[in-house]
Amino acid sequence: MQTDFLVIGSGIAGLTYALKVAHQFPQKQVLVITKASPDETNTKYAQGGVAVVNDPENDSFEKHIEDTLIAGDGLCNRDVVEIVVKEGPARIQEIIDWGAQFDKDAEGEYKRGKEGGHSEFRILHHKDVTGREMERTLLDAVKKASNITLLNHLFVIDVITQHHLGYLVTKSTPDICCYGVYVLNSQTNRIEKVLAKITLLATGGNGQVYRTTTNPVIATGDGVAMVYRAKGRIENMEFIQFHPTALYEAGRRGQAFLITEAVRGDGGILRNSNGEAFMDRYDPRKDLAPRDIVARAIDNEMKITGTEHVYLDCRHMDMEKFREHFPNIYEKCLSLGIDVAKSMIPVAPAAHYSCGGIKTDEWGRSSINNLYACGECASTGLHGANRLASNSLLEAMVFAHRCYVDAASRIDAIAALPPIPDWNAEGTAEPKEMILITQSLKELQQVMSDYVGIVRNIVRLQRAIRRIDLLFEETEGLYQTTTVSPYLLELRNMITVGYLITKGAAFRKESRGLHYNTDYPFKSELVQNIVL
């Protein structure tokens, strides 16, 4: 396959970019590839909404910029913060023009929610299923664009660079260039090459690296792992955001249902197992402090009381309003026998968002030529050491636009692609035991959750590195000798991502934002991004 614009990922970042290049170049072909069904993305699960300044009487760009910088704890790139906040309203208007509905009041004014770290009510939402509405809008628009082809259940394995032409490529090779990707076609079980002048990685987050996460099964950090293997730059992976309030269900692993922070924005109160509202002991902003503070506070309360969860108390809230704003949460709780009007909701922190990722500049360009990255897989400089709630959908739209502007200005000047060899699967055989893969994944998730979670220290990180090294060695052995499957490829990627998170955490000899190390409890004067 060969195309002009290749997009990996069908979430908000990939689809927004695809629509823009397709509209600008009706004669050129845009190919979107996704490893799952088109809407199985982190985007679909977004609840709270999109943070955007759209109330000039009470809000301002300056306030949103300031809130983002405070949450980012000294590591945001101020220029990027200004870009995202100021370009945000135009991007929101575009998706509204494409058909997205955000809730309005009786006067036709947008309803605005509030979440941790925001000084104003500025979060546009579609009840508690904002992401589903945005994903639906984008997929509908993509269906109408005749020059976009969307192929699902194709697993991208690696980006193709000079390395595949037989050249030695290292971190210091200048002008590493991307020519497309190798994909595993799960229908034919064959590995094919897809060549492109320009490739965009929009592969989303990596929450599945941990035992419990709000992310769906697709969130395995594939894009980050591919770029790292291709010798591109990866930044600030240690900043994993744990959402304070995932629904606690005893014994559950993998994806946990989210209880949006907007519930606390509307008045929900966190209580420990003794029924005490504890957040005032940790921060004057109480339940609406930024996520790193709330998640650590909950972690601490759980340790003190010896429990696996705390509670979110909504019993005092206006239930009519609750059901109107949070119908999905209301129903989910009810399905588990929790009537939120009468009972508190058991909640615990879960891995939620990757603030670091593929390092990009302010036009979404990665360190590899003709390879862009956008959305959760990218590290643009917006989030710094901690993402402000509801800033990621906004970032994805703003940077999808910027990637499009830059790619559009360059596409016609890109030289013809060199001949690319087919994938070489010689010397591999069918795997004998799937258990080797599933067991290694469990081990990885255990190691990451126990040693590289909300609270870290030197000993835990050293242990994690040793165990990840072993998992890496064993999995590379499998990869070299067996025919690949999506499970094996994901395991391999998650091990790489686990390694990058842990290495970043070990290099950062301080506590800042989401990274808290009890052996270095203070912020260092050296304010630095960690690039691997």
Ligand code: FAD
């Ligand atoms: P995704 O939407 O995750 O899409 C990734 C795509 O890449 C998928 O199509 C996937 O199949 C594809 N892909 C990945 N690897 C491969 C591969 N190897 N080969 C082929 N395809 C591949 N943010 C907010 O701003 N506001 C919110 O209210 C909010 N709520 C959230 C609630 C939940 C439960 C979660 C999980 C996240 C929430 N977030 C929220 C974060 C936000 O939803 C995500 O950061 C954002 O949607 C990521 O979009 P994306 O396009 O980068 O990636």
Ligand code: SIN
């Ligand atoms: C939430 O709704 O609490 C999640 C918002 C986000 O992750 O930005």
